[in-house]
Amino acid sequence: MRFLAIDSATLSLSLALLEDQTLISEITTNTKIKHSTQLLPLIQTMMETVGWQPEDLEGVIISKGPGSYTGLRIGVTAAKVLASTLGIPLYSVPSLLALAANIRAQKSLVLPFFDARRQTVFAAAYLKDGQAWTALEEVKHGAFSDWLASWEDRLDDYDQVYFISPDLASYESALAPILYQHDHCHLAAPEDRIIYAHKMVQLPLQLEDVDTFLPDYAKLAEAEENWREKNPGHDGENYVERAD
Template sequence: MLILSIDTATPSAGVALVDEKGLRYEAVANTGYKHSRTLLDMIDVAFRQTDYVLRDVDAIGVTSGPGSFTGLRIGMASAKGLALAAEKPVIGIPTLDAMAFHIAWVPALICPILNARKGEIYGAFYQGGPGPLKRVSDYLALSPPALAETARTYMDQLDLGTISLVGDGVDEYRSQLHDLLGGAMVCPEEPWLPRASSTGHLAFRRLIQGDIDDVFSLNPIYVRQSEAENRLAKGKGAR
């Protein structure tokens, strides 16, 4: 079985092909939010480089959020369009799940974080180490102090001494988070962004279990409202 996976949740766009033997192809374009101009070309190159065509694909995986609202819409619309055109199933993989998958083996509280702007972070908490990766929280949008407080609660509950942070939220809030978490915080020198290959591996696992999404009802996970929705809500409240 072959998965075409798409990631457009952040400034870095990615495309991958994954099957039962593992990763067959992956390309990343960290060129900013130009996904509407680059994504379909990246998919075309992936097929030409591997001699696959769309009809060879068994399902299409796509990062479903949180992340850039516009980026998520581009990825979701592209995945749905390809799925409908080729009559293939679509599988949405939460962005933070795909990021945590990078370091699922680490025996720590794992917390992928994305810069949500406005002084907030998108994040979720996972129990890593031996055994399957387990998400222990909802997908959240919260301030760095709130994230640190929540992290300490889960570390106490799970009896874990360290928290491993990955994502561009680390780059944005590294100093503040270090002040809040101290020696319990472990993170790479470079931020780890979502990878289409991780989305593909997780989508493959769901496909072999028969766990697919409805192409018409699958929607992005935004976690919080967009600016347009906030302005609309304020306008209604002022009437």
């Protein structure tokens, strides 16, 4: 099958064309240029470069979050439009698992996270055994210190442990005592700290309903959180920000 894979969950943007699990072309950027201005032109450039037409695609793979609200909306919207227009399947992969896939060790505990501002993170935990991945906990949003503390007493249960994040530089001081006390714990190499779209085809793919699929934000938008605080007892399903 010929796939287009899209990741726009963080500052980086990665797009790949694959035939089965063979990488045909990939473009990955890690800049502050808005995904909304890059995504579609880069897809067009890749397709033209390899001589593919949109009708040649047989599936779209999207990293579904968590991550940047805006980035996720842009990527998911593009993926849904392409899948719907072309009448092809839409598949999703958790963004933190897509990041964890950069770890090459055959057997290890992988602890991926994204910064979520104010010293909070989106975080997960995966056990890698060869090509198999097992989620050890649900994706969480909370204080980085709490998440790290929840794992500190369990790290010695694993032969190798890897922390991986695009935002590792901001948390290295907090991780330093862990690395000092546990020599089997490591930080991912700098080149492995962003998502590469071609990795997603190697992971378990979730077939999605194109009409109902939504990103996994893992938390409410700040505006909706503020609205709920001001409107207790409402579930937020009909949340609309009103400007008078």
